Each structure stands twice: as structure tokens, then as C-alpha cells.
Amino acid sequence: MMRVDIITLFPEICTGPLRASIMRRAQEMGHLQLRIHQLRAWTHDRHHTTDDMPYGGGQGMVMKPEPIFEAVESLRREESCVIFPSAQGERFADPVARELALAPHLIFVCGHYEGVDQRVIDHLVDREISLGDYVLTNGGLASAVMVDAIVRLIPGVLGDANSAAEDSFSAGLLEGPQYTRPVEYRGMRVPDILLSGNHGAIARWRKEQAETVTRQRRPDLL
Numbered sequence: 496m497m498r499v500d501i502i503t504l505f506p507e508i509c510t511g512p513l514r515a516s517i518m519r520r521a522q523e524m525g526h527l528q529l530r531i532h533q534l535r536a537w538t539h540d541r542h543h544t545t546d547d548m549p550y551g552g553g554q555g556m557v558m559k560p561e562p563i564f565e566a567v568e569s570l571r572r573e574e575s576c577v578i579f580p581s582a583q584g585e586r587f588a589d590p591v592a593r594e595l596a597l598a599p600h601l602i603f604v605c606g607h608y609e610g611v612d613q614r615v616i617d618h619l620v621d622r623e624i625s626l627g628d629y630v631l632t633n634g635g636l637a638s639a640v641m642v643d644a645i646v647r648l649i650p651g652v653l654g655d656a657n658s659a660a661e662d663s664f665s666a667g668l669l670e671g672p673q674y675t676r677p678v679e680y681r682g683m684r685v686p687d688i689l690l691s692g693n694h695g696a697i698a699r700w701r702k703e704q705a706e707t708v709t710r711q712r713r714p715d716l717l
Contacts (some may be wrong), residue, residue, distance in 0.1 A: 497598070498528045499639050502566045503605035504545060506531045508635035513642060521652045529642075535639055537562040537569070539713075555609030559585045563604060563615050575600040579611070580637035582630050584623030587623055587641060589664035591624065595641075596648035605634030605644070668712055702709030 501509050512518070521527040534544040538561075546556040547639050567577055576598050585591070595601060604620065616623065626637050637668070646652055648659050663670040674685040688700045709716050 496525055496528055497596075497646065498600045499530070499603070499642055500570045501529075501531045501603045501605065501635070501642070502534050502563070502570075502605050503531065503603075503633070503635045503638070504534050505605075505633060505635050506533055508633065509605075509639045509642075512639045517647060518643060521646050522677070524651065526649050526652050526703070527646050531571075532566065534562055534566060535564040535572070546680070549609065553609070557609050557613040558607060559616075560612040560614045563611060564619065567602060567604065567619050569600055571602055574598070575602055577602045577604060577619055578622050578638075578641070579604045579606065579616060579620040580631075580634040580641070581606065581610075581616075581623040582625050582628075584625040587624050587626050587644075592641070592644045593648055595645045601642075601645070603634070603638040605631045605638055664669060664706075664716075667716055668705040669709045669716070671701050671708055 503509060513529060513531070518529075522529055534545055538544060543637070544559065546558050546609070547561055549555070549557045552603065571577065578595075578601060580603065622643065624637075626640060631637055653659055659665060674689060678685050678690065686700070688696060693698065706717075
């Protein structure tokens with residue numbers, strides 16, 4: 496079982512997507528233990544303060560180190576990997592997700608406002624990871640996306656053991672087109688090869704289609 500802890504000021508952002516569909520099933524089947532924590536639980540002042548003005552001036556507020564240090568230290572184990580979603584981090588991609596799917600315990604520290612005190616990153620965080628070259632309003636959104644991408648790779652989470660292996664990026668290619676019933680709809684027909692029952696020919700067709708799609712949309716993958 497993988498254990499995932501998410502530390503955030505806005506638990507509701509993570510709760511919705513990670514309590515439904517495949518993520519909910521992963522928890523019910525015992526593949527995932529998910530806990531979403533309110534960072535303010537580790538504050539000690541009457542106002543539950545988690546941020547303050549940046550030293551040196553500047554816009555916005557910076558998240559204070561004290562509650563984050565206490566939160567991580569109370570949850571971290573020897574085998575834990577602490578992840579900070581950040582625009583300055585390494586790019587999140589399928590190989591990263593597959594590597595993290597092997598970890599027994601992930602802790603996500605969600606930044607908000609203008610970011611977190613650098614001491615958190617320097618002394619607590621194992622990996623800074625970016626979803627892409629854009630900025631989100633908070634790290635909870637990025638954490639939920641990464642947890643979904645990681646957990647679905649754990650054996651037994653998906654109904655079909657081959658599903659993850661056939662997804663886009665798993666073989667270095669984008670996934671080709673898929674079809675289902677009806678055979679014909681508004682004059683648009685399913686390719687005859689998929690109706691042939693010739694599994695070898697179908698496999699070759701799908702590989703060709705995947706290569707074509709990848710060449711058109713992501714030639715950098717080839």
C-alpha cells in the first residue's frame with residue numbers, strides 16, 4: 496500500500512478529485528492510504544497564521560516555515576519522499592510518475608500565495624516538481640494531478656493490468672485513436688481493420704497510428 500499525505504491550506508481543492516472514480520477505488524481496495532491535512536493544525540497563535548510579508552519587500556505574502564516544518568516532521572518516516580510542487584522544479588512526466596509509484600510514502604507540501612520560505616525547500620523537500628511552464632494559484636491543484644498520475648500506475652489500481660502500459664507516453668508514443676459501438680454513426684465508420692478479428696494486424700495498425708499521431712503532435716518524443 497502507498498501512503499500519501501497532502502499538507503495544504505485548502506484541503507477541499509484536493510478532496511474532490513481524489514475521493515472519486517479510480518482514486519476512490521484505489522483507497523477502497525487498500526492500494527492507497529490518502530490523508531489530506533489542514534496546515535493550520537500546526538499553528539499555535541490565536542489567528543492560526545501561516546504567512547507573513549517577505550523580507551526585503553515585494554508583493555504578496557510568503558508562507559512561514561514553522562507550521563510546515565512541524566507538519567512534515569510529524570508525518571515523515573525514514574522512507575518518505577517530500578515533494579514540493581513548484582514552477583522552479585523538474586518537469587513532471589511519465590518516467591517521474593513511474594519512479595514515484597514505487598515509493599511507499601509521499602508527502603506533498605502545497606505552496607500558496609507568493610510561495611514558501613526558502614528554508615522549507617532547502618531543509619525539508621526532497622524533490623521540487625513542476626507540472627509545466629505555467630503558474631497555478633496553489634500547490635493543491637498540482638498535487639492532486641500528480642497523485643492521480645502516480646497512483647494509477649500502482650499494480651491493481653486499474654481494472655485492466657495492461658491499461659497503464661498502453662497509455663500515452665508509456666512506450667514513448669502518444670496513444671492512437673479508439674473506437675466503440677456503433678460501427679457507423681452519421682456516416683462515420685469504424686476502421687475495418689478493428690472489426691477484422693486479426694489481432695496481429697490490429698496491433699500493427701495501432702502502433703502505426705500511435706507513431707503518426709506522435710509525429711504530428713509531439714515529434715520531440717520520437
